[in-house]
Amino acid sequence: MMLSKRLKWTAILCAMLTLIVGLSLIQVHNYQQQIYRQLNYSMKLQLSIDSLRSQLWLYQEYTDKQGLIELNNRQAELAAELSQDIDWDVQQKIIIQNLNRLNTNVRALINTQNSNHSTQVDDASTLIAERLFKAKYSMVIEEMTEEMFNLHQLSIKHAKSKQQTLLWLVGAVLLVLTALITAWSFMTLVRFRHGLYSLNQGMEALASGDLTSRIVFSDDDELSALASNFNSMKHSLTQITVKKDSLKQEVDRQTHKLIEQQDRLIFLAEHDELTGIYNRRAFIKKIDNAIARDLRSDDQAALLFIDLNKFKQINDTLGHSIGDEVIVTLAQRLMSNLRATDIVGRLGGDEFVVWLDLIAEPIDIDQKLTQLLNLIKQPINIGPHTLEVGASIGVSVLPKHGLSSRELISAADTAMYQAKADNSIEYCYYAGDHGISTLANS
Amino acid sequence: MSASFKNCVFLIFGISILCCIVSCDFSAKSTSLTAISKEKITIAVSNTPLSAPFFIAEKMGFFADNNLNVELVRFDGGVKCFNALINQQVDFATSSETVVMFNSFKRTDFSVIASFVESDNDVKLLSLTPEKYRQLNNIANTRIGIVKGSASEFFLDTLLIMYNKTHLPIDRVYLTSDQLIPALLNDRVDIISAWEPLGYMLSEHMSQAADIINSRGLYHLSFNLIGLKHTSVDEKHKLALLKAISDATVYTHKHPKHAQKIISQVLNITPSQIEYSWADYTFRLSLSNALFSNIQTQSQWAIDNQLVPVENRVDFRQVFDRKLLETFNNKEAGW
Numbered sequence: 001m002m003l004s005k006r007l008k009w010t011a012i013l014c015a016m017l018t019l020i021v022g023l024s025l026i027q028v029h030n031y032q033q034q035i036y037r038q039l040n041y042s043m044k045l046q047l048s049i050d051s052l053r054s055q056l057w058l059y060q061e062y063t064d065k066q067g068l069i070e071l072n073n074r075q076a077e078l079a080a081e082l083s084q085d086i087d088w089d090v091q092q093k094i095i096i097q098n099l100n101r102l103n104t105n106v107r108a109l110i111n112t113q114n115s116n117h118s119t120q121v122d123d124a125s126t127l128i129a130e131r132l133f134k135a136k137y138s139m140v141i142e143e144m145t146e147e148m149f150n151l152h153q154l155s156i157k158h159a160k161s162k163q164q165t166l167l168w169l170v171g172a173v174l175l176v177l178t179a180l181i182t183a184w185s186f187m188t189l190v191r192f193r194h195g196l197y198s199l200n201q202g203m204e205a206l207a208s209g210d211l212t213s214r215i216v217f218s219d220d221d222e223l224s225a226l227a228s229n230f231n232s233m234k235h236s237l238t239q240i241t242v243k244k245d246s247l248k249q250e251v252d253r254q255t256h257k258l259i260e261q262q263d264r265l266i267f268l269a270e271h272d273e274l275t276g277i278y279n280r281r282a283f284i285k286k287i288d289n290a291i292a293r294d295l296r297s298d299d300q301a302a303l304l305f306i307d308l309n310k311f312k313q314i315n316d317t318l319g320h321s322i323g324d325e326v327i328v329t330l331a332q333r334l335m336s337n338l339r340a341t342d343i344v345g346r347l348g349g350d351e352f353v354v355w356l357d358l359i360a361e362p363i364d365i366d367q368k369l370t371q372l373l374n375l376i377k378q379p380i381n382i383g384p385h386t387l388e389v390g391a392s393i394g395v396s397v398l399p400k401h402g403l404s405s406r407e408l409i410s411a412a413d414t415a416m417y418q419a420k421a422d423n424s425i426e427y428c429y430y431a432g433d434h435g436i437s438t439l440a441n442s
Numbered sequence: 443m444s445a446s447f448k449n450c451v452f453l454i455f456g457i458s459i460l461c462c463i464v465s466c467d468f469s470a471k472s473t474s475l476t477a478i479s480k481e482k483i484t485i486a487v488s489n490t491p492l493s494a495p496f497f498i499a500e501k502m503g504f505f506a507d508n509n510l511n512v513e514l515v516r517f518d519g520g521v522k523c524f525n526a527l528i529n530q531q532v533d534f535a536t537s538s539e540t541v542v543m544f545n546s547f548k549r550t551d552f553s554v555i556a557s558f559v560e561s562d563n564d565v566k567l568l569s570l571t572p573e574k575y576r577q578l579n580n581i582a583n584t585r586i587g588i589v590k591g592s593a594s595e596f597f598l599d600t601l602l603i604m605y606n607k608t609h610l611p612i613d614r615v616y617l618t619s620d621q622l623i624p625a626l627l628n629d630r631v632d633i634i635s636a637w638e639p640l641g642y643m644l645s646e647h648m649s650q651a652a653d654i655i656n657s658r659g660l661y662h663l664s665f666n667l668i669g670l671k672h673t674s675v676d677e678k679h680k681l682a683l684l685k686a687i688s689d690a691t692v693y694t695h696k697h698p699k700h701a702q703k704i705i706s707q708v709l710n711i712t713p714s715q716i717e718y719s720w721a722d723y724t725f726r727l728s729l730s731n732a733l734f735s736n737i738q739t740q741s742q743w744a745i746d747n748q749l750v751p752v753e754n755r756v757d758f759r760q761v762f763d764r765k766l767l768e769t770f771n772n773k774e775a776g777w
Contacts, residue, residue, distance in 0.1 A: 090695055090696050091692060091695050091696070094695045098724050098726075101562065101659075101724070104658070104659060105562055105658070105659030106659075107659075108656070108658060108659040108660060109604075109659060109660070112604050112605060112660065113604070115605070125603070125606065125609070126606075128603055128608075129603050129604060129606060132600065132603050132604060132739065133604070135735050135738070135739045136604075136660070136739075138731070138732075138735055139662065139731075139732040139735045139736055140659075140732070142730050142731045142732040142735065143560075143728075143730065143732045145730075146728050146730045146732070147726075150726065153771075153774075153775050156775070157774075157775070157776075160776075
């Protein structure tokens with residue numbers, strides 16, 4: 001039940017209680033008024049009967065006209081009072097009826113006595129008659145007194161029972177209603193506290209970052225509606241959080257993809273498309289770094305300019321694709337037989353450049369040149385063809401033949417042409433101070 | 443806070459209220475249960491509507507309600523009832539104050555416990571030609587049928603004294619109560635002094651009322667509960683008996699029609715006969731000086747008319763057992 005409905009019922013019960021208390025008080029007042037009225041009335045009756053009794057006594061003493069008139073008046077007064085309609089019950093009405101009858105008896109006796117008053121015969125019979133009337137009057141008055149006692153007793157008894165009944169009834173109703181209101185209010189309080197506690201728990205859980213738990217409620221009051229809304233809110237919040245996470249993941253994925261593409265672009269920009277080794281620009285950039293490092297540490301290095309022999313012939317006779325495969329095979333052989341610090345690049349066509357870093361002695365260069373030439377000269381199997389190529393290598397040495405990449409490449413290129421021009425040699429060192437010197441021949 | 447809890451709360455309240463009511467009711471009943479006894483009490487009652495409280499108590503179960511086992515033994519008239527009491531055939535008897543008065547001169551072993559009904563119009567002077575005697579002087583030289591030494595004669599004498607007609611010459615014809623109406627119808631008498639239901643029976647033969655003057659209030663008949671002074675019935679049972687009669691009286695007041703119907707059935711008389719004199723009856727428990735005065739007046743009349751031995755002066759205070767009714771009244775009033 002809704003809390004507002006509960007409070008409404010509490011208010012209604014309180015209003016009922018107030019109404020019942022009010023009505024009870026009115027009823028108590030009415031009963032009391034009725035009882036007072038009855039008691040007052042019976043007091044008046046008692047007085048009238050006493051007055052009649054004394055007047056009867058006087059009439060017996062002075063049997064004259066004045067006495068009779070007075071007696072008639074008293075008797076009429078009593079008759080008038082008895083005819084008043086007070087709120088009597090059945091038994092009280094019977095008593096009033098009987099009092100009326102007795103009063104009528106008094107009237108009959110007075111009339112009888114009065115009718116014969118003037119016709120007295122003798123003293124003896126008069127005396128007997130008077131004695132008889134006296135006895136009769138006293139009997140009637142005695143009975144009236146007795147009836148009055150009964151009336152008093154009955155009135156008091158009725159008043160007592162009425163008041164007790166009212167007290168019990170009102171007491172029972174008040175007790176039940178107040179108990180009901182108390183229990184009802186208590187139940188409302190318990191529900192209210194329970195609902196607020198649950199809500200508070202739910203909010204604390206949310207504050208601590210718990211998005212999964214829900215407030216459990218079984219009622220259908222406002223607090224339960226609030227809890228339900230809170231649960232819905234928490235559900236929405238969970239969904240929003242999930243979206244944000246997947247968005248972040250998507251961004252990360254795209255970023256990674258971009259980085260990959262960037263890396264690929266960088267790779268494509270620095271490497272030869274056919275062989276995958278450095279192209280001219282990247283090679284120059286790499287050896288620039290190496291030159292700077294080697295100059296700082298006073299180290300020697302050599303740059304080999306390799307130009308293939310008999311390659312044009314292959315290209316012309318077997319086609320460019322075979323030629324390309326020859327280039328790729330040779331690039332792989334060079335790559336796989338150099339140190340990690342050495343650098344290899346393709347300048348275009350059948351021209352390769354190799355940077356031999358950190359050369360301790362000139363002999364090391366020769367050994368490497370011999371090794372590389374052997375590698376190049378090894379037969380290459382492509383499909384049904386077994387091909388062989390040679391090479392002319394020009395060598396420039398850092399720092400002896402130049403201090404920049406441009407100088408060193410130019411020197412090695414010059415030396416390569418020298419070697420190519422001389423059929424007896426396979427490689428040629430750049431001749432010192434930009435002169436050419438042959439260090440070895442085949 | 444579930445529906446079951448709510449139900450539980452209401453149930454506890456309901457039970458506690460029920461317990462209160464039951465315990466109150468039980469404590470109220472337990473007082474009356476203490477008087478349980480089923481010894482049979484026999485009461486001689488006269489076959490007249492004046493015994494109404496006893497018949498109603500029996501029919502409506504007021505004796506049983508007061509834990510009494512009462513047997514009503516019915517007789518024709520209060521004299522026979524009284525004799526049954528004296529012969530110890532019954533524990534209690536009901537009879538008129540006239541019977542009490544006469545017997546008071548003979549014995550002292552009984553007492554009047556309470557008067558339970560009165561009538562101020564039971565005995566009447568009846569005639570087939572009542573209009574002739576509207577002036578009471580006209581009863582001079584008439585034959586008046588009376589039952590000797592009874593309320594019939596007492597009423598006539600009282601009337602003559604009150605109307606100051608004692609000097610009129612009257613021919614008193616003494617008859618039994620059964621002979622009164624035949625004597626009137628056969629013109630053996632001009633007037634009869636008779637009690638109910640003779641007045642009703644005569645009115646059946648006539649188109650007009652038979653009573654010659656309105657004598658209401660000039661004579662009071664009462665019917666009384668009488669017991670022996672030494673009896674096996676203890677005070678507790680006597681009080682219970684008074685309570686049963688009181689309950690029957692209250693019932694008669696509250697349900698007069700039904701009460702009349704019961705009496706009509708019990709006595710096997712027509713409802714119209716009951717109704718004829720019902721308004722004259724005042725049912726109530728009393729034992730006042732009114733009755734005392736009535737009996738004393740009647741005893742004086744009996745002495746004056748030499749109906750009782752003059753030497754036996756009676757102290758009527760000994761005849762009345764006022765204490766029991768006073769105790770009953772005090773108990774009823776809660777004093």
